[in-house]
Amino acid sequence: HIRTIGKEDTERVLDFLRTFFFRDEPLNVDIKLLEGEQTCPDLEEFSLKAIKDNVSLMAITDSGKIIGVSLNGLIERNGAADDDDLDVADPKFSKILGLLNYVDKEANVFERYPDVNKMILVEILSVDGSWRGQGIAKKLMNKTRDLAREQGVKLMRVDCTSHFSAKAIARLGFECIYKLKYEDYKENGLPVFDPEAPHKEVTVYIQRINQ
Ligand code: ACO
Numbered sequence: 001h002i003r004t005i006g007k008e009d010t011e012r013v014l015d016f017l018r019t020f021f022f023r024d025e026p027l028n029v030d031i032k033l034l035e036g037e038q039t040c041p042d043l044e045e046f047s048l049k050a051i052k053d054n055v056s057l058m059a060i061t062d063s064g065k066i067i068g069v070s071l072n073g074l075i076e077r078n079g080a081a082d083d084d085d086l087d088v089a090d091p092k093f094s095k096i097l098g099l100l101n102y103v104d105k106e107a108n109v110f111e112r113y114p115d116v117n118k119m120i121l122v123e124i125l126s127v128d129g130s131w132r133g134q135g136i137a138k139k140l141m142n143k144t145r146d147l148a149r150e151q152g153v154k155l156m157r158v159d160c161t162s163h164f165s166a167k168a169i170a171r172l173g174f175e176c177i178y179k180l181k182y183e184d185y186k187e188n189g190l191p192v193f194d195p196e197a198p199h200k201e202v203t204v205y206i207q208r209i210n211q
Contacts, residue, residue, distance in 0.1 A: 001059070001060055001062075002057050002058070002059050002060075002139060002140060002143045003057065003058065003060065004054065004055070004056065004057055004058075004147070005051055005056040005057060005058050005069065005071075006054075009058065010048065010051060012066060013047075013051065013056075013058060013066065013069055013071075014044055014047065014048075016058075016066045016069060016126070016128075017043075017044075017047055017069065017124070017126060018038065018039050020126050020127070020128060020129060021124060021126035022034055022039060022040055022043060024129065025126070025161060025162065026161055026162050026163075026195040026196070026199040027096050027099070027161050027193055027195060028043075028096075029195065029196070030193050030194060030195040030196070031092045031095060031096070031193070032092070033090075033092050033093065033096075040090055040092075040093055041089075041090070042086070042088045042089060042090045042093040042094075043090075043093055045086060045087075046086060046093075046097075046123070046124075047071055047123075047124060049073070049086070050071035050072060050073045050123040050124060051071060053072065053073050053074045055072045055073075055074060055120060055144070055147055055148065055151070056069065056070060056071045056072050057069070057070045057072070057140055057143050057144055057147070058070075059127075059136050059139065059140055066128075067127065067128040067131045067136060068126065068127040068128060068131065068136040068137065068139075068140055069124065069125075069126050069140070070122055070124070070125050070137075070140040070141065070143075070144050071122075071123045071124040071125075072120050072121065072122050072123065072144050072147075072148075073120070073121045073123050074118060074119075074120055074121075074151075074153070075118070075119050075120075075121050075157075076117060076118050077110045077116070077117045077118070095192055095193075098192075099185060099192065099193070099202065100159065102180075102185070103159060103178065103180060103202055103204060104159075106178060106180070107159075107177060107178035107204040109155070109157060109177070109204070109206065112177065113154075113155060113206075113208075115154070116154045116155045117154075118152075118153050118154065118155075119153060119154070119155040119156065119157050120144065120147075120148040120153050120155070120156050120157070121157045121158075121159070122141070122144060122156070122157070122158040122159075125137055125140065125141075125158070125165050127140075132164075137164075137165060137168045138168050138171065138172060141158070141168065141169060141172055142172065144156065145172075145207070145209050148209055149209045149210055152210060153209065153210065154208060154209060154210045155206060155207070155208055155209065156174075156206070156207050156209050157204065157205070157206050158174065158204075158205045159202065159203070159204050159205075160202065160203045160204075160205060161195075161199070161202050162199055163198040163199045163200065166203045166205065169205045170205065172207070173207065174205035174206060174207045175205065175206050175207065176203050176204065176205050177204050177205070177206050178203065178204040179201050179202070179203045179204070180201060180202050180203075181200060181201045182194060182195060182199075182200060182201060182202070183200075185202075
């Protein structure tokens with residue numbers, strides 16, 4: 001089943017993310033985000049922020065176990081950037097936020113869609129390792145789109161740092177409007193990230209969901 005994440009689910013969702021996303025998202029793996037630690041407080045804060053918009057979803061089994069989450073944020077034109085008030089101390093997580101901000105500027109989504117004032121952004125997509133490849137991410141994306149449509153949101157956006165999230169979202173008919181190869185994203189002349197194959201690029205996928 002898929003249902004919205006409420007305040008009461010927060011701790012369980014964070015637990016789920018600590019077990020999976022924090023350890024297995026390709027960039028988190030590449031920079032060894034956890035490296036012996038149990039969690040990354042900055043990534044927890046980033047996750048909590050998305051949950052607060054009340055448009056995040058989780059996939060649960062019949063017995064109520066969480067097996068997937070999509071943490072979604074509502075982004076408004078001229079609104080504060082999503083991570084503006086995040087106080088990031090972790091230099092590793094700061095690298096990831098740096099990339100996401102760069103991609104956001106380059107993709108320039110509101111500029112491309114002048115009629116859109118509000119979009120839903122999938123900030124974190126994560127499925128339990130033993131449930132992957134069974135369409136759970138796609139189900140979470142379809143439900144996210146339904147939820148956003150009900151709220152009158154005109155555009156859905158997913159920034160994919162993983163080859164697999166990109167594959168899933170492309171299958172749902174989303175359009176890739178921006179891509180950046182990791183080898184081309186450099187600081188001081190050197191690539192910042194070198195995730196393992198097949199994760200070669202970050203992509204921005206968009207779909208109109210209301211006219
Ligand atoms: N090897 C080959 N193909 C795979 C694999 C794999 N290990 N895992 C998924 N796929 C394929 C699926 O077959 C499917 O392709 P298809 O439509 O051609 O059949 C597609 O990739 C993914 O579809 P789903 O089954 O709906 O995806 P899934 O439920 O497995 O979840 C996800 C995908 C969320 C990316 C999962 O792999 C995951 O949690 N990864 C670690 C965290 C991560 O990288 N999250 C995404 C970062 S981007 C973001 O957060 C917005």
